[in-house]
Amino acid sequence: MRHLITTDDLGREEIEALFADAESFLQKPPPKLLQNRLIITLFFENSTRTRSSFEIAAKKLGADVVHLDVAKSSTKKGETLYDTAANLNAMGPDAIIVRHAQSGTPEQISHHVDCAIFNAGDGAHAHPSQALLDLFTIRRHFGGDIEGKKIAIVGDIKNSRVANSNMRLLPRFGLKIRLVAPPHFMPKTDFPSTHRLEDVLDEVDIIMSLRTQTERHAYPIYASLKDYASDYCITGERMGDREILLLHPGPVHRNIDIDDEMLADPRCKVLEQVQNGVVVRMAALKKLILANG
Numbered sequence: 001m002r003h004l005i006t007t008d009d010l011g012r013e014e015i016e017a018l019f020a021d022a023e024s025f026l027q028k029p030p031p032k033l034l035q036n037r038l039i040i041t042l043f044f045e046n047s048t049r050t051r052s053s054f055e056i057a058a059k060k061l062g063a064d065v066v067h068l069d070v071a072k073s074s075t076k077k078g079e080t081l082y083d084t085a086a087n088l089n090a091m092g093p094d095a096i097i098v099r100h101a102q103s104g105t106p107e108q109i110s111h112h113v114d115c116a117i118f119n120a121g122d123g124a125h126a127h128p129s130q131a132l133l134d135l136f137t138i139r140r141h142f143g144g145d146i147e148g149k150k151i152a153i154v155g156d157i158k159n160s161r162v163a164n165s166n167m168r169l170l171p172r173f174g175l176k177i178r179l180v181a182p183p184h185f186m187p188k189t190d191f192p193s194t195h196r197l198e199d200v201l202d203e204v205d206i207i208m209s210l211r212t213q214t215e216r217h218a219y220p221i222y223a224s225l226k227d228y229a230s231d232y233c234i235t236g237e238r239m240g241d242r243e244i245l246l247l248h249p250g251p252v253h254r255n256i257d258i259d260d261e262m263l264a265d266p267r268c269k270v271l272e273q274v275q276n277g278v279v280v281r282m283a284a285l286k287k288l289i290l291a292n293g
């Protein structure tokens with residue numbers, strides 16, 4: 001049984017094939033490859049993009065999608081997560097897409113079901129479909145020529161599952177990572193790192209800005225996010241006329257992570273990431289569900 005818990009679950013050639021599929025889904029209407037397949041979305045944490053992106057992806061391939069409303073589910077009545085998963089599994093889905101505040105939950109659920117589990121974000125651990133869509137967006141932007149390209153990941157890296165997944169995936173495809181964060185947002189790392197954005201601006205080809213993960217902080221770290229912004233906001237003034245591709249997984253804290261000017265700038269591809277997210281998730285659903293038979 002194949003699952004997508006981390007990007008390590010896919011080999012390099014599988015990712016290349018997945019991107020070829022994603023590209024074809026961008027170019028022409030997709031075939032209904034998942035007709036009569038059932039996909040359940042199970043989100044224990046908020047989501048703006050990821051849930052709708054997975055649901056749209058599933059529907060575009062002809063699958064039936066059911067969302068379990070966790071706020072109203074039996075987990076709230078004391079049922080364990082694993083019993084909830086086993087009960088959903090008994091309804092015969094082809095995949096369950098899981099988001100949970102606790103790292104490791106999707107992986108643990110995968111041992112209690114016989115369908116594909118897609119990790120849609122678990123704590124600060126991993127968010128594989130986001131990293132795949134980020135890589136896909138970077139590859140398209142550079143026409144496939146990404147070996148040796150330098151990317152600065154900026155912000156609350158320590159608490160970000162998006163950063164974590166990208167730090168595993170991007171080096172496999174030849175990208176060179178620089179980490180830029182204040183000390184309390186910097187993980188222990190072997191990647192080159194700095195506390196100053198100005199140190200990397202002249203050397204990087206890509207900036208991935210991150211949202212400050214206030215919901216994962218045990219106590220408020222900044223009195224005000226404005227203090228953070230004064231050092232780390234990606235502004236028009238900081239970027240100047242440098243040809244840097246600007247990414248962000250969303251939701252963006254406007255004028256904290258990226259300013260109004262840069263959000264409207266053609267170098268900022270936040271909405272292209274969202275668009276690519278649908279086709280990359282289509283390709284991932286197709287790959288795993290059809291592989292599982």
Ligand code: NCD
Pocket residue numbers: 049050121127130161162210211249250251
């Ligand atoms: C991210 C997440 O939930 O991990 N959002 C997303 O899925 N696009 C990033 C975030 O919440 O900051």
